[in-house]
Amino acid sequence: MKIVTGFIVLFWTFMPSVLFAETVTSFDLKNGMQVVVIEDHRVPVVTHMVWYRVGSADEHTGKSGIAHFLEHLMFKGTNTMAPGEFSKIVAANGGQENAFTSFDYTGYYQKVSADRLPLMMKLEADRMQNLILSEEEVLPERDVILEERNMRVENNPSSLLREQRNAMQFFNHRYGVPTIGWRHEIQQLTQQDALDFYKKYYAPNNAILIVAGDTTPDEVRKLAQEYYGVLTPSSNLPERVRTKEPPHLAPLRISMKDARVNQPQMVRTYLADNRKAGDQKEAAALEMLAQLLGGSGITSYLGQELQLKQKVALSVSAFYDGVSLDKDTFGLFIMPAPTVSQQQAEDALDAALNAFLETGVDEAHLTRLKTQAKAGQIYARDSLSGLARRYGAAMTSGLTIEDVQAWPDVLQAVTPIDVMAAAKKVLNANNSVTAWLLPQAEG
Amino acid sequence: MRILLIIVAWMFCTTAVFAETDIQEITTKGGIKVWLVEEHSIPFIALEVSFKGGASLDAPEKAGATYLMAGLLEEGSGDLDATAFSMSTEELAASFGYNAGRDSVSISAQVLTENRTQALALLKQALMDPSFNPVAFERVKKQVLSIIHSNETDPRDIAGRTIRGLGYPNHPYSQPLEGTIDTVQALTVDDIKAAHKGALAKDRMYVSVVGDITAAELGPLLDDLLGGLPATGPKLPVKTEFAAKGGITVVDFDTPQSAAVWAHTGIDLKDPEFFAAYLLNHILGGSGFTARLSHEVREKRGLTYGVYSYLASYDYANVVGGSVASSNDRIKTAIEVIQDEWRKMADKGVTKEELVAAKKYLTGAYPLRFDGNGRIANLLVGMQMQGLPIDYPKTRNDRLNEVTIEEVNAVAKWLLKPDALRFVVVGKPEGLISTD
Numbered sequence: 031m032k033i034v035t036g037f038i039v040l041f042w043t044f045m046p047s048v049l050f051a052e053t054v055t056s057f058d059l060k061n062g063m064q065v066v067v068i069e070d071h072r073v074p075v076v077t078h079m080v081w082y083r084v085g086s087a088d089e090h091t092g093k094s095g096i097a098h099f100l101e102h103l104m105f106k107g108t109n110t111m112a113p114g115e116f117s118k119i120v121a122a123n124g125g126q127e128n129a130f131t132s133f134d135y136t137g138y139y140q141k142v143s144a145d146r147l148p149l150m151m152k153l154e155a156d157r158m159q160n161l162i163l164s165e166e167e168v169l170p171e172r173d174v175i176l177e178e179r180n181m182r183v184e185n186n187p188s189s190l191l192r193e194q195r196n197a198m199q200f201f202n203h204r205y206g207v208p209t210i211g212w213r214h215e216i217q218q219l220t221q222q223d224a225l226d227f228y229k230k231y232y233a234p235n236n237a238i239l240i241v242a243g244d245t246t247p248d249e250v251r252k253l254a255q256e257y258y259g260v261l262t263p264s265s266n267l268p269e270r271v272r273t274k275e276p277p278h279l280a281p282l283r284i285s286m287k288d289a290r291v292n293q294p295q296m297v298r299t300y301l302a303d304n305r306k307a308g309d310q311k312e313a314a315a316l317e318m319l320a321q322l323l324g325g326s327g328i329t330s331y332l333g334q335e336l337q338l339k340q341k342v343a344l345s346v347s348a349f350y351d352g353v354s355l356d357k358d359t360f361g362l363f364i365m366p367a368p369t370v371s372q373q374q375a376e377d378a379l380d381a382a383l384n385a386f387l388e389t390g391v392d393e394a395h396l397t398r399l400k401t402q403a404k405a406g407q408i409y410a411r412d413s414l415s416g417l418a419r420r421y422g423a424a425m426t427s428g429l430t431i432e433d434v435q436a437w438p439d440v441l442q443a444v445t446p447i448d449v450m451a452a453a454k455k456v457l458n459a460n461n462s463v464t465a466w467l468l469p470q471a472e473g
Numbered sequence: 474m475r476i477l478l479i480i481v482a483w484m485f486c487t488t489a490v491f492a493e494t495d496i497q498e499i500t501t502k503g504g505i506k507v508w509l510v511e512e513h514s515i516p517f518i519a520l521e522v523s524f525k526g527g528a529s530l531d532a533p534e535k536a537g538a539t540y541l542m543a544g545l546l547e548e549g550s551g552d553l554d555a556t557a558f559s560m561s562t563e564e565l566a567a568s569f570g571y572n573a574g575r576d577s578v579s580i581s582a583q584v585l586t587e588n589r590t591q592a593l594a595l596l597k598q599a600l601m602d603p604s605f606n607p608v609a610f611e612r613v614k615k616q617v618l619s620i621i622h623s624n625e626t627d628p629r630d631i632a633g634r635t636i637r638g639l640g641y642p643n644h645p646y647s648q649p650l651e652g653t654i655d656t657v658q659a660l661t662v663d664d665i666k667a668a669h670k671g672a673l674a675k676d677r678m679y680v681s682v683v684g685d686i687t688a689a690e691l692g693p694l695l696d697d698l699l700g701g702l703p704a705t706g707p708k709l710p711v712k713t714e715f716a717a718k719g720g721i722t723v724v725d726f727d728t729p730q731s732a733a734v735w736a737h738t739g740i741d742l743k744d745p746e747f748f749a750a751y752l753l754n755h756i757l758g759g760s761g762f763t764a765r766l767s768h769e770v771r772e773k774r775g776l777t778y779g780v781y782s783y784l785a786s787y788d789y790a791n792v793v794g795g796s797v798a799s800s801n802d803r804i805k806t807a808i809e810v811i812q813d814e815w816r817k818m819a820d821k822g823v824t825k826e827e828l829v830a831a832k833k834y835l836t837g838a839y840p841l842r843f844d845g846n847g848r849i850a851n852l853l854v855g856m857q858m859q860g861l862p863i864d865y866p867k868t869r870n871d872r873l874n875e876v877t878i879e880e881v882n883a884v885a886k887w888l889l890k891p892d893a894l895r896f897v898v899v900g901k902p903e904g905l906i907s908t909d
Binding site: 067072073074075105114117118121122123124125126130141144169170171172174175176177178180181184185289290291292326327328329337338341344345350365367368398399401402404406407408409411412413414416458 | 512514515516517519556557559560562566568583585612615616617618622623625626628727728729730732761762763768771772773774775776777778779798799800803830833834835836837838839840841843844845846847885
């Protein structure tokens with residue numbers, strides 16, 4: 031059992047992004063909808079997903095939360111379907127469904143017996159263009175979202191602090207606004223806001239269909255043409271150009287006290303480059319850097335230094351995702367040991383980072399990481415929905431299928447020099463936000 | 474995310490594989506029984522080994538010993554210290570998980586075909602010869618203490634602890650899995666060694682393997698891996714009954730959203746009416762939007778993001794329970810609606826349409842759970858631990874379909890006891906006070 035103390039958002043992007051070219055096929059429909067098919071015939075099941083290239087970072091100022099609100103409202107009926115009927119039909123077919131919203135994408139999926147694929151396509155295609163909303167559906171759902179926010183954020187001091195930290199890290203970019211929305215803005219969202227957003231962004235030429243499981247490209251092509259191919263593309267999709275961060279000129283700090291906190295902890299993030307189409311080398315070096323520094327507990331550099339040798343931390347980790355349309359972050363987490371002050375812990379962390387920058391990469395460690403990355407390609411095949419999500423997230427974040435498939439090789443090609451260059455660039459204090467979460471009692 | 478994916482504490486609903494899946498039962502030369510599914514398309518195996526007992530074996534003053542022991546299995550063995558052990562695992566790209574639950578300790582391993590002999594030799598070291606080195610012990614103990622400390626201010630955790638304390642006085646189920654600050658502080662390396670000796674014994678062991686291996690190859694590997702474990706272990710806990718009386722317990726905690734849980738006595742997995750109860754619960758408060766609780770509390774009134782009921786049939790106690798979270802000014806209404814629905818269901822039962830829909834969903838969703846080697850290995854061990862036959866996957870849907878509306882409604886009458894429900898509410902719930 032891994033005793034996980036600490037950081038609640040565990041990115042697991044290290045496992046390389048696939049796979050086996052022969053099992054992945056892609057093509058476009060005439061109306062601009064992209065289609066990806068991931069074949070696996072072990073069991074007669076398919077995962078059917080539609081991803082839209084729109085997320086909370088595409089929202090207008092003052093309307094935070096509308097992308098996520100709309101995601102909820104997409105279950106509330108169309109011209110031909112009553113509210114809730116979508117879910118009833120999926121359930122009556124033994125299907126499982128859900129949806130998700132992020133900064134850069136919104137996605138909907140169903141996992142069903144392979145022979146129900148046409149029905150899922152019919153339902154999903156219907157709600158791409160025929161959504162109907164009424165006040166009596168919209169208002170209670172807004173309350174549901176406020177309760178969702180209560181649960182995820184208001185009741186959770188580390189989530190509250192994460193929102194504040196992100197706002198400081200991205201003070202001129204929409205990544206600084208939480209996907210679920212600020213409470214006071216959620217309260218003002220209307221049915222018309224949701225419909226406006228829907229009409230603007232929900233169209234086949236802004237969507238990606240991913241089908242993974244017991245199917246064939248031919249079958250998917252035929253069905254996709256029948257159900258999605260007839261939808262009208264939008265002629266005025268907005269370009270996804272977001273405001274950019276100006277140069278950050280000084281390290282930022284925040285320290286939040288909350289009576290509900292018993293265990294002091296710190297997260298520090300730095301602005302970092304994201305994976306870019308055709309150019310993933312720096313991101314791969316950052317990925318390896320995160321793994322080397324703090325990706326594997328006590329065997330990672332910071333774990334060795336701060337947990338084992340100096341015993342100043344109960345837990346320490348480093349994280350980097352890289353799949354985002356715009357600039358991303360590189361992060362560090364530390365939970366000080368009981369008798370260690372926050373200053374001591376942070377000083378020890380900084381000293382360890384400096385030492386790492388001087389001593390350089392342990393090549394044996396890098397080799398182990400590459401071995402694991404290779405094996406990760408094998409293990410990853412065990413989870414089809416995981417694979418499907420990997421493609422969806424990448425393709426809605428400016429990457430191509432080729433980028434996804436090249437990623438394992440790009441990771442394998444990372445050299446110690448690449449890692450050190452990426453480290454020196456990313457660990458720039460002026461680009462950082464250091465956020466401490468502290469118990470109320472603490473000085 | 475539209476629905477919070479909840480992990481149901483209870484295994485039954487996940488004991489499923491395709492009827493056409495070929496599960497072999499083999500017995501190794503050394504006498505170890507294992508369920509095997511050969512799946513050669515991906516070059517790795519998933520191995521699941523589970524031992525009954527778990528944290529329930531901890532004596533009250535040693536609460537947390539089993540949890541800490543499981544956390545220490547990966548912290549060095551034989552001549553390898555914690556770092557060396559982890560590095561060896563990384564070099565083989567193997568993955569070993571050690572989990573201490575209330576009723577069991579389990580090991581989940583994924584190893585590549587190309588180096589499975591070395592990888593399993595490493596796992597064997599961890600299981601048979603863990604060092605429980607004092608340095609690692611102190612370090613991991615501090616981590617566990619910080620978890621316990623953090624849980625003390627988590628509303629949902631407080632709710633769970635409170636209702637277990639009320640429900641299972643004088644039974645290990647009342648103890649937190651991780652122990653308390655006091656009990657964990659007092660644990661010694663010897664306590665951990667004792668917990669290890671008791672937990673991993675062959676008389677309570679269940680094994681399954683799914684993946685790229687044949688029966689002939691697997692036997693010797695398993696004998697080598699597990700053959701040296703002790704034949705017997707300590708006596709398992711005794712059954713208990715959920716003892717809390719109907720009412721409400723409010724735990725004052727300053728946070729905007731109250732977390733509530735509720736429970737009363739439940740139904741045993743082996744009860745002939747279990748399938749009827751299973752359908753009943755799905756209609757009342759199962760996951761998804763079609764359940765009555767979700768419809769009434771969430772869809773119609775917007776009182777919560779998630780409300781669920783569940784049958785929690787543990788090894789030593791059975792309850793019907795549920796959970797909900799609503800802001801402090803709305804939780805009272807949410808609980809009233811839940812009580813109403815509970816009563817309505819007990820009195821009037823389900824409708825024909827609801828039962829048809831529930832059967833369609835549950836029988837259709839059954840094969841979907843079979844989605845990966847690791848997952849299946851886990852399910853097969855769960856089935857064995859519940860004493861289900863190897864052909865269970867082939868008969869399960871038929872048995873579910875045979876349940877009549879009369880049976881469901883008869884179960885609703887005796888199983889659901891609205892007046893016996895004990896609610897625990899953690900927060901600053903407006904208009905709610907403890908009833909006793």
